[in-house]
Amino acid sequence: MADANTEPNTETDPPAGTMSRRKVLGSLAAGTVVLGVPSVAAAQEGRRGRRGGSARGRGVPPNDGGQAVGPAQFSRIFEGAQPFDEVDDELTAMLAELGARGGLLDAKDPLEEGPIRLITEPELSVNNANNPNHTAGTTFMGQFLDHDITRDAGSTLGQPQSLNRSTNLSSARFDLDSVYGGNPADSPQLYRSDDNILFKVESGGLFEDLPRDSSGQARIADARNDENLMIAGIHVAFLKFHNAVVERVRATTDLDGDEAFAEAQRLVTWHYQWLILHQFLPQFIGQSMVDDILTNGRKHFTTSTPTIPVEFQASAYRFGHSMIRPSYRANMAGDNGEPFFGMVFDPAEFGKNDPADMNGGSRAPRRFIGWQTFFDFGDGEVKPNKKIDTQISTPLFQLPMGSISTSRGEPLGPTSLATRNLLRHITWGIPSGQDVAARMGVDRLTARDLVDVNDIVPRLAGATPLWLYILREADVVEDGMRLGPVGGRIVGEVFIGLLQMDPNSILTTGVGWRPTLASRVGTGDFFMADMLTAAGVDPDSRGQ
Template sequence: HHYQWIIVHEILPQFVGQEMVDDILGNGRRVYTPNIARIPLEFQTAAYRFGHSMIRPSYRANLAGDNGDPFFAMVFNPDASGDDPEDLTGRHRAERRFIGWQTFFDFGDGEVKPNKVIDTTMSTPLFQLPMFTIPTARGEDVGPTSLATRNLLRHITWGIPSGQRVADEMGVDRLSTADLSDVGQLGANLDRSTPLFFYVLREADVVADGRHLGPVGGRIVGEVFLGILEEDSTSYLNSTDPVGGAWRPTLAQRSGSVGIDFTMADMLTIAGVDPESRGQ
């Protein structure tokens, strides 16, 4: 319940904007109304892939180990090998390899780094995915190694509606052809019928300066997150506190108090992976 609370009150507003979260909670869902809880294709193959545009080429994985020096690594490094490779492809747990959470969440130490904005640019390593990340177990061809290309191909092969069509169904303003003039130059009327994945990224850039998703992408992501929680009878949204009121956090925050401002930094502190617990 505490994790779900963090998603709704801390993470989701950063994804879609507080105004969108408030609208969905206050006025109900408008487009995500399934008979049973499920993940729609528009979410899976397009809108929630917005995070791909926020991935940096490299990250500081931790501060401990290596005599206290930061451990910087590329996301993918084709030449990395061994039990402690110089990249972040995972599957290894050498002593020095753990996440420096203070670069992602605010522990009040000034170490947190802002995210890369949501836009239609992607980091170079994502255009050459490692082979082990591409599924071939069922005999599939390897296909493109560019993550952007693979996302756009899903739009075609899975029959995902265009961003403009989704905007019309939602009753929100389309992006103008001027907003999409670069893809319009490619032909095929792409400025009027834009793959939803690309549309969501461009919309965030145009409408919200890349700080969060726009009205199409934000509503898809926001309504799916909140809808699944609302449809789950065991979620905190459908639970009550000991005296029958709406559920509220009960674990102590880093400050020692208990309240509605419970955050991911508080959760990570309870887990013992905060900078202070690690002596950083």
């Protein structure tokens, strides 16, 4: 959900010329923002001196040293396409301004109304409409999927990066490596010492929690899955889901030990892939586009090597940031018998042991997820996501420090998630949305569709950063309910392509397979509420 596709910085001291974590927190409390980018006025003055006021061109194609071919590297769908613009201080400053708090992309949610009213009175957020087709948990399952396939090991935000120097630390497969860490032999610290094919799961006081060390740090295969309460809850649910499936395998077969683990891992992974293909991808892109890709094939992401393209990693799949609500009800009765409501992020809560927001990394009895708010259990308690559009919930313009992962020695940079997303287009030399639409042969957005963006950054007229273009396309073409033709095609082809290139997936080895675990509604299908029930974290199992 937050800006977490880079490997966390393990330095204890900030590099020379940067601010310490304590000073950064102090500057945030004082109302300042650490951007590390020039002002527009200063950049324009410098640009006039360097270039004599000449009309801008487009950036030159990135020097990638040849297309990346290995799954450990990122790749490009549109090889040879020009970046959306040439890189200079003015561009960096304009992107920072475009993504700044209070700017065009800020939904300007009235945070002073508090987390409860922002949920119960949606009319308060006049710029931030609900999406009745998505439940609140869709966002965080989307984040969980992202962490399973992509982890940038070293790019620097806003600095051009060559693909041949990129590293993706994730497997580029929907194989739950972010949960399993391979297997008990590869990651024994994740598994119980008394039964090493079962995951460690601890108590948070009332219900389950991630295993943690004495400092409170989660001991899991991917530390990013403790960034917020919701993704931490999904992760620990998968730990419990695996453990339940192991016991089922033991009870229904003669398998034990490594063989039982392998069979349980296969069943868990295939049910997970079923969720992706039959629940979440149709919500993201629409069932008709899913069917078209499966029936007629991939048209653009045509590689035979499982790799993550930067058009997906840095642009298209960041659409989920638009779906995040400003506040959530974490559970129904965890806060001394009352519901636990909180902002998704609240700067006033940064660094507290039991913050009043949804930030992760802490253990307390109230810090668990009541899943009836996030997925539909048929009790009327589920809440919706926000629409996919260019209105981003206000708390995301001041991220908590712990959710901003950086490469070793890299300055913190902007705390606005929107600004960080835009600067990634410089990092990877991403083509414009208009260019991608033309290459796909789909209708491009008109100048009228983007008039507000072009008024603020006229330099980018006709060359909109792909992430921003995809959000506006979803709003204009699909009323924010799902991605449009450019965004949907990129996300759909990458998802389905990764499944098709995995020799052990339900689209290869498992062709024709259907879920074998129980369905709540008795249809033989399998959705997120079924997985949570099998894991024993559903409302009935909790008794609340």
